[in-house]
Amino acid sequence: MGRYVIRRLLQMIPVFIGATLLIFLMVNVMGDPIAGLCGDRACDPATAAQLEKEFGLDKPVWQQYLIYMGNLFTGDFGTAFNGQPVTELMASSFPVTIRLTIVAILFEIVIGISLGVLTGLKRGRPIDSTVLVLTLVVLSIPTFVTGLLLQLLLGVEWGWIKPAVSPEAPFSELIVPGLVLASVSLAYVTRLTRTSIAENKRADYVRTAVAKGLPRRRVITRHLLRNSLIPVVTFIGADIGALMGGAIATERIFNIHGVGYQLYQGIVRQNTQTVVGFVTVLVLVFLLANLLVDLLYAILDPRIRYA
């Protein structure tokens, strides 16, 4: 187990370097990092040259990358162009997005799995068809449209929630945004669980469990669920990274000052260091979440060996 974890951590290094380099290149080559610095007008050449020197932008891109990464490992994520350290922006925005992601994951687990189990067991019945159609509808509407509509209905028309989340973004205000963020994954988890349950329901070991005279409840919880939920848990784990990275549209709609909001500001103002720094952390979160999923998988399924 220990060796496996080390091997996986080592494997993460090239992926991490590759992903950050890619983002670094995209930001630097595609954009003009100092364009946003002189207000709405273009900078005059002298100021531009001075700024470039100040931020090390006159060096080749690969050197810039190395310097940036070197700083990063000493905990220096650079300065946003408004003078605030990027780490400060992160400290204020990551907790918000993490809370939002937790709410979304909870929705996936509680509602997604329950609906999936219910429909998997009642396959072909009216409840199954109804839920199945619902998941299709949710899957086919883009998350931001779902968000806009829920905001309009629950926030504006019926007044059940505040249409905009306050800067502190407590859990209570994140329930509806969390549901919106989770919506597509939620529908997917439901379908995945349903398929998995329906397939395993016919498995020989379930028949054995019935033949042993176990009560139906025990057959389902101890034998059917334990096997069926393995792929679902894997999906939900891997979704953590995707949700945090994809929260940007939801955060915009509900005016949540999270990671997506800061990143959006960074991109609009072409703040290289903000963008690269945030994306780097998100990439790390994604990679670690995936490692966690693989380890979890091995715990859930004893047939997996650490190769």
Add this chain to the structure above:
Amino acid sequence: MPEPLEPFDDGRAIDHTGAGGATDLAMEEAETLEKTPGGPLGTGPAGKPRSLWSDAWHDLRRNPVFIISSLIILFLVIIAIWPQLIASGDPLQCDLSKAQEGSQPGHPFGFNGQGCDVYTRTVYGARASVQVGVFATLGVTIIGSLFGGLAGFYGGAWDGVLSRITDVFFAIPVILGGLVLLSVVTSTTVWPVIGFMVLLGWPQLSRIARGSVITAKQNDYVQAARALGASNSRMLLRHITPNALAPVIVVATIALGTYISLEATLSFLGVGLKPPTVSWGIDISSASQYIRNAPHMLLWPAGALAITVLSFIMLGDAVRDALDPKLR
């Protein structure tokens, strides 16, 4: 990657090889029949065994989900090519004095924030969405299955390098990548958006193709062909491609829907398509400012988008069910 110690048995596989079995043929047939609409155990009316593809086609022709989704998609493609067929107006001709007005004779969907006719714009919007979906999927599928297929077939160092590259692309959040790359684009055509989707989308298809080529490679008859000295190219073309294609097609069909949806999201974030291109994403995005007063401006293009995405998901589902009844 963790690997299973032994193949995950599902019992049925063993039934087919052993004489007799834990479940009798009656049971087995009952199961198979329940899962496969159409003929029993892949035999045609004449009782002859059919190939995977003709068997799938046989099932699909009878599947209402397939028929309905195909008809909707066919309609969309026609509208995308010839929008004039059902909309006589000009999507760019707007009258600010009519801005945000609701439904009225000749303008069933009302007007948008700039006073353009929502019906005409919704019809014309199909073109951009279909273009983005079709071309992005084509690009992703060709590049993805080429790289993935070769990596799966040859394995070794090729495979190792490719797997790491796909990992790199997977680690980058798609929407963020879009924001970074597309924020500097000034072109108003659909091509930058398509290019971006291909760039970040191919690893998904590549993984699928790699996996299904490896699975196909392990089939007994492919091993047999190899033992009989079939050349690499012959094995790839005759034995592996037809079997590995099914999952790729299914995933590509469903992905097509998600690309259309992604275009809308990018447009909403201000980095997708740009006017004067007419697209559902642009219209939904600009309608979102007026959502309180004039929700109809948002609902029509959003509805059209949702129906399109839904059609592709259902089509993909139907094709998957036909190709692999067990996955249902």
Add this chain to the structure above:
Amino acid sequence: MLLEVRDLHVEFHTRDGVAKAVNGVDYSVDAGETLAVLGESGSGKSVTAQAVMGILDIPPGKITQGEILFQGQDLLKLKEEERRKVRGAKMAMVFQDALSSLNPVVSVGDQLGEMFQVHKGMSRKDSRAKAVELMDRVRIPAAKERVAQYPHQFSGGMRQRIMIAMALALEPELIIADEPTTALDVTVQAQVMDLLAELQRELNMGLILITHDLGVVADVADKIAVMYAGRIVERAPVHEIYKAPAHPYTKGLLESIPRLDQKGQELYAIKGLPPNLLNIPPGCAFNPRCPLAQDVCRTDVPPLYDVTESPVPRASACHFWKECLHG
């Protein structure tokens, strides 16, 4: 009588129609007795067994007629909760493929111990001790160390021993073994079969052995029921059937066993395919494949004729059983 199945009918409702899997089966087993049920795939032998155990998938399966008397009580009239208490405790089943029939993600100790927890209300700790005891009993070496392992960590033979241990856990009166050795290596088959037979004698259990392997039957069975298209076509004591079968189907089965004294000769095979259960031929279901078939076989379903010639009763569902028996 321990178990009596009377006139059992089972159907499966499929998209293409009704598959008649079991069409009036009668058989019985007494304590300490072994009944071998013989037949090809689709003969209804497993479906009958599943109906007896109460593990038929309903729907698509449906028991349309008949009685299953266990110690004089009709199981089909019991409520599900009462039926459940019979399963595992009083009658147990050994399945063909132990690898897929054991839960891959639950340790064998837990799977064995579960029987005691559910039926006897034992604690987890006590049931674990019982599991070790059971594994010793079916002669799994180092039971104490291996009790926490998972099914995939055992060999095929050992896994089937675990299945048998699970079936024996609560010392049931009846064991149904559905092709218990088919998935095993030939060398292991005999060991597992011997173990099963030995434990049966020890506990004086009734055993229904479902198989298509006539070799296994000769060694352990007391009597045989041969099934074809959901019906019993011949019922006889084991030694008599080998001497002189009273049904052409049984005869065909016996002749298709390879024998050393026939070396060099072409092996006999029953011509044709098993019947389609959606569309069973009228008359005797075996008629399209039968060498003795006459017009009457294509129109009249043969009843189970009493063909007893010795003190033990015998029956055959063939219009021409005399020709078959003596010809």
